[in-house]
Amino acid sequence: MFYDLIPHLINGVALGLLFALLALGFMLIIGVMEVINLAHGALFTLGAYGAVVMMAPDGGFPYEFMQPYYDLPAIPRYVIALIVGPLLAGVVGMGLEVCLRRTYGADPLYGLLLTFGAALVIEEVIRGIWGSSEYYLPTPKEISGGFIFGDLIYSTYRIYAAIFASVMIGMLWLFLNKTPYGAVIKAGAHDSEMVRALGYNLKVLRLLVFGFGAALAGVAGVIMAPIWGVRPVVGVDAVIPAFVVIVLGGVGSFWGAVSAGLMVGIVVALTAAFLTDWSLLSMYLLLLLVVTFRSRGLAGKASVLEA
Amino acid sequence: MSRVKQSRRGFLKTALGSGVAGGAALFGPWKHNRVYAAASDKPIKIGLTHDASGQFANSGQAEKRGTEMAIAEFNEKGGVLGRKIESVWMDTETNPQTGTRVAERMITRENVHFLAGAIQSGTANAISQVAQKYGCVYFNTNSSSPTESGKNCHRVKFVWDGSGENFSLAAARNAISTFGKNWFLVYNDYVWGQNTNDATKKVAAKFGANIMDEVAIPVGTRDWSSVLLKIQQAKPDVVAAAVGGDDFKVMRQQVSDMGLDRKPAWINNQQDWPDVFGLGADAAFGVFGTTWYHYLDLPGVSDFVKAYQERYPVTRISVPGNVTYNGYIAMRELLRVVEEVGSTDNMKIIKALEGRTMSAADRMQHFDAVIDPASHHVQQTIYLAEGNAAPKDDTDYFKILSWSDPDAIRASADDSCSLESYEATPSYDQG
Numbered sequence: 001m002f003y004d005l006i007p008h009l010i011n012g013v014a015l016g017l018l019f020a021l022l023a024l025g026f027m028l029i030i031g032v033m034e035v036i037n038l039a040h041g042a043l044f045t046l047g048a049y050g051a052v053v054m055m056a057p058d059g060g061f062p063y064e065f066m067q068p069y070y071d072l073p074a075i076p077r078y079v080i081a082l083i084v085g086p087l088l089a090g091v092v093g094m095g096l097e098v099c100l101r102r103t104y105g106a107d108p109l110y111g112l113l114l115t116f117g118a119a120l121v122i123e124e125v126i127r128g129i130w131g132s133s134e135y136y137l138p139t140p141k142e143i144s145g146g147f148i149f150g151d152l153i154y155s156t157y158r159i160y161a162a163i164f165a166s167v168m169i170g171m172l173w174l175f176l177n178k179t180p181y182g183a184v185i186k187a188g189a190h191d192s193e194m195v196r197a198l199g200y201n202l203k204v205l206r207l208l209v210f211g212f213g214a215a216l217a218g219v220a221g222v223i224m225a226p227i228w229g230v231r232p233v234v235g236v237d238a239v240i241p242a243f244v245v246i247v248l249g250g251v252g253s254f255w256g257a258v259s260a261g262l263m264v265g266i267v268v269a270l271t272a273a274f275l276t277d278w279s280l281l282s283m284y285l286l287l288l289l290v291v292t293f294r295s296r297g298l299a300g301k302a303s304v305l306e307a
Numbered sequence: 308m309s310r311v312k313q314s315r316r317g318f319l320k321t322a323l324g325s326g327v328a329g330g331a332a333l334f335g336p337w338k339h340n341r342v343y344a345a346a347s348d349k350p351i352k353i354g355l356t357h358d359a360s361g362q363f364a365n366s367g368q369a370e371k372r373g374t375e376m377a378i379a380e381f382n383e384k385g386g387v388l389g390r391k392i393e394s395v396w397m398d399t400e401t402n403p404q405t406g407t408r409v410a411e412r413m414i415t416r417e418n419v420h421f422l423a424g425a426i427q428s429g430t431a432n433a434i435s436q437v438a439q440k441y442g443c444v445y446f447n448t449n450s451s452s453p454t455e456s457g458k459n460c461h462r463v464k465f466v467w468d469g470s471g472e473n474f475s476l477a478a479a480r481n482a483i484s485t486f487g488k489n490w491f492l493v494y495n496d497y498v499w500g501q502n503t504n505d506a507t508k509k510v511a512a513k514f515g516a517n518i519m520d521e522v523a524i525p526v527g528t529r530d531w532s533s534v535l536l537k538i539q540q541a542k543p544d545v546v547a548a549a550v551g552g553d554d555f556k557v558m559r560q561q562v563s564d565m566g567l568d569r570k571p572a573w574i575n576n577q578q579d580w581p582d583v584f585g586l587g588a589d590a591a592f593g594v595f596g597t598t599w600y601h602y603l604d605l606p607g608v609s610d611f612v613k614a615y616q617e618r619y620p621v622t623r624i625s626v627p628g629n630v631t632y633n634g635y636i637a638m639r640e641l642l643r644v645v646e647e648v649g650s651t652d653n654m655k656i657i658k659a660l661e662g663r664t665m666s667a668a669d670r671m672q673h674f675d676a677v678i679d680p681a682s683h684h685v686q687q688t689i690y691l692a693e694g695n696a697a698p699k700d701d702t703d704y705f706k707i708l709s710w711s712d713p714d715a716i717r718a719s720a721d722d723s724c725s726l727e728s729y730e731a732t733p734s735y736d737q738g
Contacts, residue, residue, distance in 0.1 A: 277496065
């Protein structure tokens with residue numbers, strides 16, 4: 001029995017790292033700017049489509065001038081896709097931040113509604129450009145196919161995606177904690193007025209943070225595309241788990257989000273294996289359980305009322 | 308000149324009397340809905356209930372291309388009964404509640420003559436309940452749950468796709484003898500998946516299969532890795548999957564990514580063309596059923612493909628598949644029947660459709676098809692196919708393995724159909 005459980009636990013950890021990757025950009029934006037970005041899923045989708053254009057000749061832009069590019073080997077094209085997808089999401093995210101400025105300091109509902117509207121607009125633009133058909137993001141053969149794991153076969157791409165997610169988590173942590181830019185971002189999350197008083201341009205800071213968060217959504221889109229496929233509505237599948245992970249981990253907590261991602265991954269993987277009917281519900285039940293006993297999530301800061 | 312003097316009481320009596328007489332003529336007690344003069348030059352209006360969002364958005368738009376193509380062809384020939392055909396389309400959102408709302412609106416506010424369209428069985432069932440309430444003839448073009456022509460059948464509903472049981476019957480016997488007896492069943496946890504899985508289980512057991520396990524997958528599942536690990540641990544000979552729409556696409560992608568598409572053998576109940584197109588032959592994994600393929604070596608097929616390409620030069624799905632085909636054939640037959648009976652009266656249409664035989668040549672299939680008068684299900688040729696290792700071109704994904712005579716694969720679920728009587732079905736004619 002325990003031997004049967006091991007592959008599912010490992011799968012849960014891999015899945016959890018992907019959930020954490022999904023939540024990183026969401027966490028950054030909500031932590032620093034206190035904006036619940038409901039367009040996170042749409043930006044995720046945009047990243048995936050950007051990568052498809054760079055990887056697949058049938059990626060919606062079959063222009064002849066792209067042909068020499070498509071003749072390049074798969075690995076350099078994949079690296080370019082990993083840059084272009086997030087860049088596209090980041091640029092659109094920065095545009096969205098400009099629109100959001102009027103809502104700062106107002107009822108949070110305005111920001112929520114604006115990002116929700118933006119998600120619908122981005123989805124329809126994607127549908128207009130690429131249509132509603134499915135696209136497939138090809139990956140280099142080095143990270144494709146099956147991986148022998150005892151007497152089981154596991155996806156090589158998932159191993160790669162989990163490692164990639166770990167590296168991204170590590171790099172983001174180093175950036176936020178070991179660089180002066182990260183210090184400014186964190187300071188902005190705690191006390192934006194003080195950051196402004198110290199001479200930093202808060203407008204630019206917010207623009208860059210939102211763009212960075214959106215680019216992280218794009219990175220997740222590129223990484224998840226070969227697993228989930230690429231459709232205009234695929235972002236809905238991303239924004240909900242990201243939201244669950246953030247609330248479960250505690251809003252604004254980096255390691256809270258990572259550990260919540262891992263918890264959600266393991267719980268979803270185990271229920272999908274042994275109680276499949278409950279697999280989709282399990283993450284919400286976990287959220288309910290944690291929030292019932294600890295309303296600020298696993299690692300959220302105590303509020304004034306709780307002190 | 309004389310003046311007739313009328314008292315106030317007399318006027319009220321006359322008005323009341325006229326009102327009662329007029330009201331009785333219009334509203335009852337007879338079961339009629341909007342009976343107008345039969346002869347009319349107003350357009351014949353068809354309500355199209357195709358999905359543009361949700362799980363089956365892509366397939367919904369594919370069948371819309373089929374129904375609209377048939378309508379356009381009839382209009383180019385002068386319409387039907389000398390009348391133009393108009394269509395009104397509303398997105399049913401792959402959602403039964405929306406299906407109910409759309410059908411209600413189509414009938415009561417848009418005054419459509421007929422309804423057509425469906426991919427998801429839950430939505431088709433919802434639409435058909437509303438259609439039956441009013442007596443409006445409804446063509447379920449593409450949803451294939453055995454219950455659609457079984458326990459959820461209706462006098463006004465006609466089901467044009469093969470049912471899950473047809474596909475299971477076509478595949479099961481071959482799969483057991485070729486791949487083995489140990490079967491693992493995976494299905495989407497909603498009406499089509501559940502009923503198709505029940506049908507598969509029954510058929511597989513009939514031919515001697517051992518059902519090792521069956522797993523219900525919630526609709527909207529995006530991670531299949533745990534289920535795929537579980538399948539590997541169980542070591543079945545065959546995995547029979549009744550998974551549709553976006554869930555199927557995600558499953559296929561992850562099965563292929565894990566390299567599990569060769570062993571065990573996969574029997575995928577039906578493979579809808581829009582779910583595969585653009586992804587290459589590798590996406591068509593396992594053995595699966597379909598009602599039509601654009602490279603069938605039959606007269607008329609290439610002309611149909613050409614006509615589709617001329618009508619839809621920029622659509623990404625550059626050749627029609629089973630979903631578009633079903634939509635086209637169903638709409639074409641409806642309009643032909645209207646022409647033949649010379650009326651849009653629902654009872655005349657229903658009676659002309661019941662037991663109607665459609666020749667194989669006309670339908671571009673291998674066997675004649677017939678509309679079963681007891682279930683209103685089109686009994687037709689079912690093709691078994693697999694991914695094509697030697698494609699003719701970049702659209703040639705399927706290799707057709709065999710085709711089954713409709714009599715050999717008749718669904719037993721159809722026997723559970725109990726159609727409403729003609730008397731219990733409201734008459735319906737929008738004139």
